[in-house]
Amino acid sequence: MNQDNFNCPIPHHDDERISIAHGGGGLMMHRLLEKTIFPRVSPEQAHASQDSALIADSLALSTDSFVVSPLFFPGGDIGRLSVFGTTNDLAMVGAEANYLSLGLILEEGFPKCDLERILASIDAAQKEVGVKVVTGDTKVVPRGKGDGVYINTAGVGRLINPVLRLAPGQVCDGDHIIVSGDIGRHEASIIVARKEFGIEADIASDLAALTPTVRKLIDAGLDLHCLRDLTRGGLGSALHEICHSNRKNLSFVLDSEKLPLSQEVNSLAELLGFDPLFMANEGRFVAFVSPADSEQTLAIMQSMPGGNAAAVIGTVRQEERSQVWVKSAYGSEKKLPILNGDQLPRIC
Amino acid sequence: MKYVDEYRRPEKILRLRDAMHQLVSRPWTIMEVCGGQTHSILHHGIDQLLPDPVELIHGPGCPVCVTDTSLIDQAIELALTPGICLCTYGDMMRVPGSIESLFSARAKGARIEIIYSPTDAVTFAQQHPDLNIVFFAVGFETTAPASAAAVLMAEALSLDNFYLLASHVRVPPALEALMQNKDCRVQGFLAAGHVCTVMGYHEYHQLAQTYHVPIVVTGFEPLDIMEGIYLCLRQLETGKHAVENQYRRCVREQGNVHAQEAIHKVFQVVDMPWRGMGVIPASGFSLNRHYVHRDASVLLQHAPTTSKTNTNDPCLAGQVLQGIIKPPACPAYGKSCTPEHPLGAPMVSSEGACAAYYHYYGHL
Numbered sequence A: 001m002n003q004d005n006f007n008c009p010i011p012h013h014d015d016e017r018i019s020i021a022h023g024g025g026g027l028m029m030h031r032l033l034e035k036t037i038f039p040r041v042s043p044e045q046a047h048a049s050q051d052s053a054l055i056a057d058s059l060a061l062s063t064d065s066f067v068v069s070p071l072f073f074p075g076g077d078i079g080r081l082s083v084f085g086t087t088n089d090l091a092m093v094g095a096e097a098n099y100l101s102l103g104l105i106l107e108e109g110f111p112k113c114d115l116e117r118i119l120a121s122i123d124a125a126q127k128e129v130g131v132k133v134v135t136g137d138t139k140v141v142p143r144g145k146g147d148g149v150y151i152n153t154a155g156v157g158r159l160i161n162p163v164l165r166l167a168p169g170q171v172c173d174g175d176h177i178i179v180s181g182d183i184g185r186h187e188a189s190i191i192v193a194r195k196e197f198g199i200e201a202d203i204a205s206d207l208a209a210l211t212p213t214v215r216k217l218i219d220a221g222l223d224l225h226c227l228r229d230l231t232r233g234g235l236g237s238a239l240h241e242i243c244h245s246n247r248k249n250l251s252f253v254l255d256s257e258k259l260p261l262s263q264e265v266n267s268l269a270e271l272l273g274f275d276p277l278f279m280a281n282e283g284r285f286v287a288f289v290s291p292a293d294s295e296q297t298l299a300i301m302q303s304m305p306g307g308n309a310a311a312v313i314g315t316v317r318q319e320e321r322s323q324v325w326v327k328s329a330y331g332s333e334k335k336l337p338i339l340n341g342d343q344l345p346r347i348c
Numbered sequence B: 001m002k003y004v005d006e007y008r009r010p011e012k013i014l015r016l017r018d019a020m021h022q023l024v025s026r027p028w029t030i031m032e033v034c035g036g037q038t039h040s041i042l043h044h045g046i047d048q049l050l051p052d053p054v055e056l057i058h059g060p061g062c063p064v065c066v067t068d069t070s071l072i073d074q075a076i077e078l079a080l081t082p083g084i085c086l087c088t089y090g091d092m093m094r095v096p097g098s099i100e101s102l103f104s105a106r107a108k109g110a111r112i113e114i115i116y117s118p119t120d121a122v123t124f125a126q127q128h129p130d131l132n133i134v135f136f137a138v139g140f141e142t143t144a145p146a147s148a149a150a151v152l153m154a155e156a157l158s159l160d161n162f163y164l165l166a167s168h169v170r171v172p173p174a175l176e177a178l179m180q181n182k183d184c185r186v187q188g189f190l191a192a193g194h195v196c197t198v199m200g201y202h203e204y205h206q207l208a209q210t211y212h213v214p215i216v217v218t219g220f221e222p223l224d225i226m227e228g229i230y231l232c233l234r235q236l237e238t239g240k241h242a243v244e245n246q247y248r249r250c251v252r253e254q255g256n257v258h259a260q261e262a263i264h265k266v267f268q269v270v271d272m273p274w275r276g277m278g279v280i281p282a283s284g285f286s287l288n289r290h291y292v293h294r295d296a297s298v299l300l301q302h303a304p305t306t307s308k309t310n311t312n313d314p315c316l317a318g319q320v321l322q323g324i325i326k327p328p329a330c331p332a333y334g335k336s337c338t339p340e341h342p343l344g345a346p347m348v349s350s351e352g353a354c355a356a357y358y359h360y361y362g363h364l
Helices: A028-040 A078-091 A112-129 A187-194 A212-220 A234-245 A265-274 A291-303 B011-025 B034-041 B070-078 B102-107 B118-127 B143-157 B171-180 B193-199 B204-209 B222-239 B257-266 B290-292 B318-320 B354-359
Strands: A053-056 A058-066 A095-107 A132-141 A149-159 A176-179 A225-230 A250-255 A287-288 A313-317 A324-327 A333-335 B029-033 B054-059 B084-088 B111-113 B133-141 B162-169 B187-193 B213-217 B243-245 B269-276 B276-288
Touching: A053 B187, A078 A095, A078 A112, A078 A149, A078 A212, A078 A225, A095 A112, A095 A212, A112 A132, A112 A149, A176 A291, A187 A265, A212 A287, A212 A291, A225 A234, A234 A250, A234 A287, A234 A324, A250 B011, A287 A291, A287 B084, A291 A313, A324 B133, A333 B354, B011 B070, B011 B222, B029 B034, B029 B171, B029 B193, B029 B222, B034 B054, B034 B187, B034 B222, B034 B354, B054 B171, B054 B222, B054 B318, B070 B084, B070 B133, B070 B162, B084 B118, B102 B111, B118 B133, B118 B143, B118 B354, B133 B143, B143 B162, B143 B290, B162 B269, B162 B290, B171 B187, B171 B204, B171 B276, B187 B193, B187 B222, B193 B213, B193 B257, B204 B243, B213 B222, B222 B243, B257 B269, B257 B290, B276 B290, B318 B354
Parallel strands: A095 A132, A250 A324, B029 B054, B029 B187, B084 B111, B084 B133, B133 B162, B187 B213, B213 B243
Antiparallel strands: A053 A058, A058 A149, A095 A149, A176 A287, A176 A313, A225 A287, A250 A313, A324 A333, B162 B276, B269 B276
């Protein structure tokens, strides 16, 4: 074997079709948004990087679609998810959802008793978070063209404090980074519920309404700068999004020892070669808070149901370029990788 | 987490760091063979703990990266054929063939299932008698026994719809090929702990003696890797070149004999093309004559072709895989070659040297 044999045979090629990885919450999804979707339908939003839009002085609007499989999983179901998914997006700009629309896309042959179960769950969730479904739409697609049921919800809400602006641009040098509970449980529960890898574990999704916690934080008058719910792509992707859209050359430094992680999720992630930082959550958010209010923010988060593992996980510092760093237990600092598409189980 | 946390505690790791700093008197270059080790080194920031004169170079031990383009093309052709379902390990999905990846083939309608264990593919074949199931059997000696077990299981069940597209590769011939290259800078190896768990390390003594290189069988946790590097440096500093076993909790000199029996029962040693490296003699496994009826190539409509290398390509993957250069020294790195659009095999998997660099150091 000589040096001449060591040439790389792989040609460059572009994506001509949408692949599953485009929906993974990572780099591929952001490229799709920035290069394909925003320029065509909403050029002024190209750098907004927020899950909710402020449409008037104190009104916020958001929408979300739900395609989770299985429809019922430990800790929740698609109905509950479809309410909290949208109300949580509104909460992240400091808004409390008032009204929801509900779009149902049902597959021919879907059991009506399952639909009734999902609707009961939607009803319970809307009461829990104090929002009302006021309009909706129902479509049925032929058998094989859907996955039982898909749901879209859109929500309108009013800002809890009309002068408080929560956005990546508000993040400051020295801010503390706080996560509202242990991470990765939603994705872990879905992996187990899908039975794809033959793994049995008792893990319930973290699915929860974030509005009550956010209201408490805002009512306490804390100096909050930015909130972001951790959905697809997990904490890691949320931090990258905020970091790269704050436009102030701020870097985030995470302490790997402080990341709240349950034993079950950690074990599952180790087994599959997943990084819990990139695993999906549905009832967790990250807050950027001025250091003076960090302790009180943490205390409020920890006092909420499911929030006992909330933790200060890092700080913001001024640098020449915006980066997300992870500090190891051994004192070394590494850049946090950017998730490309979905996480995939590694071969070894 | 038990059996993991013990090997990540800072105290012992920092003690080894200090010992290394005392030990090292001059520059040394060590290659960690396995992509899993590369991933762990960069994930835990182990490279930052080493004394300056110690350089780690990342070896060709990423099974996803070294699977030849022609095999990916065959896998895609099979998956696009009506009546066939391809079962594959997850991280093969993104690897580009000569035209596209399994991901993009699936977007076009190819039938592909991601599985965690080869025996899941056999179960899938049992449940779908109307489909031909092809398991894409890639990996080093680590995954070969599981592929062999799947074949034996299909035989025991008399399944006539289970096939293997086999591209298993063997580590020792690749190390030998590296050492034969006059430009090779490697002075010591961390051998791949999981490969040795299966195969043992008796094959490595001759390699260590012939090329005067210390070889330390090493695990994957931060403490394992620090200890492996320390043992390797200790040999280098004292002029020794023996085979040592750091990963004693998993590895025995003779390896896992039952697993080896399964491999030898089902496979035969063949010359194998490595992506970006060309054909390495006796470096692969293919189904032997007793199980050739399960070779998925019988389902191919076109005769398999070997991949062509493009000599105008700016990608220097081959030199990276040999440790001659570090990824950022390649002109394509971070420019025309990124994890989204890899030009070179080491940019494909998170275990590949270029992708690992890109993830943890970014575009330098």
